[in-house]
Amino acid sequence: GCGICVKKCPYEAISIVNLPDKLSGEIIHRYKINGFELFGLPILKQGYIIGILGKNGTGKSTILRILSGELIPNFGDPNAKLSYDDVLNKFKGKEIYDYFYKLYNKNLKVVHKIQYIEYAGRMLKGNVNELLNKIDERGKIDEVRELLSMQNMWNKSVQTLSGGELQKFLVAAALLREADVYVFDEPSSYLDVRERLNMAKGIRELTKDKYVAVVDHDLIVLDYLTDLVSIIYGESSVYGRVSKLYSARTGINNFLNGYLPAENVKFRQDEIKFMLKELTDLDFSKNVKIRIKWSEIKKNLSDFSLDIEEGDAREGEVIGIVGPNGIGKTTFMRILVNEITPDYGYVMPEGLRMSYKPQKLIPEYDGTVQQYLENVSKDILSTSSWFFEEVIRKLNLHRILESEVKDLSGGELQKLYVAGALAKEADIYVLDEPSSYLDVEERYIVAKAIKRITRERKAVTFLVDHDLAIHDYISDRIMVFTGIPGREGHGKSPTSLRKGMNEFLKEMQITFRRDADTGRPRVNKLGSYLDRLQKERNEYYSLE
Numbered sequence: 001g002c003g004i005c006v007k008k009c010p011y012e013a014i015s016i017v018n019l020p021d022k023l024s025g026e027i028i029h030r031y032k033i034n035g036f037e038l039f040g041l042p043i044l045k046q047g048y049i050i051g052i053l054g055k056n057g058t059g060k061s062t063i064l065r066i067l068s069g070e071l072i073p074n075f076g077d078p079n080a081k082l083s084y085d086d087v088l089n090k091f092k093g094k095e096i097y098d099y100f101y102k103l104y105n106k107n108l109k110v111v112h113k114i115q116y117i118e119y120a121g122r123m124l125k126g127n128v129n130e131l132l133n134k135i136d137e138r139g140k141i142d143e144v145r146e147l148l149s150m151q152n153m154w155n156k157s158v159q160t161l162s163g164g165e166l167q168k169f170l171v172a173a174a175l176l177r178e179a180d181v182y183v184f185d186e187p188s189s190y191l192d193v194r195e196r197l198n199m200a201k202g203i204r205e206l207t208k209d210k211y212v213a214v215v216d217h218d219l220i221v222l223d224y225l226t227d228l229v230s231i232i233y234g235e236s237s238v239y240g241r242v243s244k245l246y247s248a249r250t251g252i253n254n255f256l257n258g259y260l261p262a263e264n265v266k267f268r269q270d271e272i273k274f275m276l277k278e279l280t281d282l283d284f285s286k287n288v289k290i291r292i293k294w295s296e297i298k299k300n301l302s303d304f305s306l307d308i309e310e311g312d313a314r315e316g317e318v319i320g321i322v323g324p325n326g327i328g329k330t331t332f333m334r335i336l337v338n339e340i341t342p343d344y345g346y347v348m349p350e351g352l353r354m355s356y357k358p359q360k361l362i363p364e365y366d367g368t369v370q371q372y373l374e375n376v377s378k379d380i381l382s383t384s385s386w387f388f389e390e391v392i393r394k395l396n397l398h399r400i401l402e403s404e405v406k407d408l409s410g411g412e413l414q415k416l417y418v419a420g421a422l423a424k425e426a427d428i429y430v431l432d433e434p435s436s437y438l439d440v441e442e443r444y445i446v447a448k449a450i451k452r453i454t455r456e457r458k459a460v461t462f463l464v465d466h467d468l469a470i471h472d473y474i475s476d477r478i479m480v481f482t483g484i485p486g487r488e489g490h491g492k493s494p495t496s497l498r499k500g501m502n503e504f505l506k507e508m509q510i511t512f513r514r515d516a517d518t519g520r521p522r523v524n525k526l527g528s529y530l531d532r533l534q535k536e537r538n539e540y541y542s543l544e
């Protein structure tokens with residue numbers, strides 16, 4: 001799969017209607033000989049937030065490093081040591097020249113929130129409040145604390161922060177710096193829905209009139225946050241090409257369609273469709289059998305108490321679970337799979353076959369990817385099955401069969417564990433945050449497989465996730481978790497997607513409308529005409 005086949009690629013990775021000039025196009029960067037190649041750069045525009053959308057391994061972080069001046073592009077020669085003037089000469093006469101001229105000669109000040117925040121967390125010493133006070137060059141510390149709801153973590157030591165808290169800390173630190181250019185690499189990772197939208201609001205409010213670029217995989221966040229979007233397409237670890245800038249709405253729609261009209265390039269075989277009729281493809285009002293049910297459940301864990309309403313789920317049903325971090329979603333999953341015994345209540349019938357993908361990904365398996373998969377299911381790797389075609393191949397797991405599980409990256413481990421969990425024959429699938437570390441394409445590949453397997457095996461899937469577009473795409477009913485994070489959680493009974501989402505969005509005072517062309521959900525701008533109208537009608541989650 002070189003990625004530039006005219007017909008269907010053997011890896012189904014990509015197909016191009018109009019051959020892009022891979023060879024003649026301008027190479028911006030190549031790390032090593034015969035290694036990954038980046039073609040093109042998105043143009044930053046002052047006063048606009050530029051979104052960068054594309055699959056993993058196609059150069060998004062590389063682009064941010066070049067735009068922030070950390071990496072000097074080599075235009076394809078890994079041994080070239082180019083000066084700023086060399087680079088400017090290369091860009092002369094192009095739209096991008098202006099930006100680099102300012103970056104290199106006028107010393108634009110840049111802040112860069114990096115993708116892999118775990119490392120940053122380990123290097124920092126001190127508590128949140130002290131460190132942010134030291135950084136605050138703009139006198140906006142109170143505003144940032146409010147915007148990102150950081151009250152509960154204000155006096156914690158940075159070393160002890162959870163993933164979500166660390167992400168908020170680093171976004172806050174970036175926003176408190178006085179800079180000309182702000183770049184954010186995957187800021188929604190680890191954040192719950194409310195935190196994602198707060199983060200988006202914070203970046204919007206505090207980067208007016210600046211140069212801003214954001215890479216993210218949450219389409220709802222990207223849509224809400226950015227003005228213009230550039231799509232990066234290509235083949236993971238082989239090459240990435242940068243599209244023209246589109247308005248955020250059109251760019252995201254083009255991305256879903258897998259087709260870029262301005263450049264006449266089809267970069268994906270299938271469209272990603274938000275088809276509302278799919279939501280009702282199983283008529284649960286008719287003869288559908290209850291597969292699992294539970295009584296009211298209570299559980300105390302030191303300072304935290306959880307209370308779940310009684311409920312049930314029917315054969316073939318995907319139950320989406322939404323709620324903030326620290327509210328007991330994982331605890332409920334662990335009760336379902338019998339890892340935690342409740343203080344009160346039960347799940348029935350007994351003896352259901354469970355397949356569980358925990359939230360925490362621990363690479364504790366001793367062996368290769370192939371051994372891991374074959375251990376789960378003997379014929380998982382037989383190339384004739386749809387599972388191999390639609391899951392293993394599309395997630396590119398077939399290319400890392402020889403790798404040791406302990407050496408995998410977060411994204412690879414997630415794909416392996418999700419594929420493993422789905423390959424297992426079970427009555428109940430329990431998937432805790434399967435979309436973290438995955439790019440948008442992978443999220444939809446996984447979501448489609450979840451739905452198909454749940455339906456075909458007449459199983460039930462419990463799906464905890466913070467990506468609301470994914471719930472919109474496959475969840476049949478929704479359980480809403482509310483309460484006080486870290487103190488008490490209340491899990492409601494499953495209710496229809498419409499009612500559940502409505503309730504969840506209402507609590508956050510956010511309204512969703514539908515995109516007219518693709519049917520995908522979009523966040524209304526606060527106080528806009530539709531936002532006010534929908535709130536008046538109590539229609540926070542519109543199906544039209």
Ligand code: ADP
Nearest residue numbers: 031036055056057058059060061062236237238
């Ligand atoms: P993305 O952010 O879209 O996932 P990256 O920009 O991180 O992609 O990486 C694109 C490709 O470049 C990957 O194949 C990666 O392995 C390679 N790459 C990234 N950084 C380096 C580096 N410092 N040296 C060599 N290869 C690298």
Ligand code: ADP
Nearest residue numbers: 301302304324325326327328329330331486487
């Ligand atoms: P969520 O998945 O919604 O983020 P969790 O179920 O993981 O929430 O956790 C809910 C709360 O319970 C958190 O405050 C967490 O620290 C606490 N908690 C989870 N497991 C334990 C445990 N074994 N002992 C004590 N507290 C726990």
Ligand code: MG
Nearest residue numbers: 060061062115
């Ligand atoms: Mg990246």
Ligand code: MG
Nearest residue numbers: 329330359432
């Ligand atoms: Mg959890």
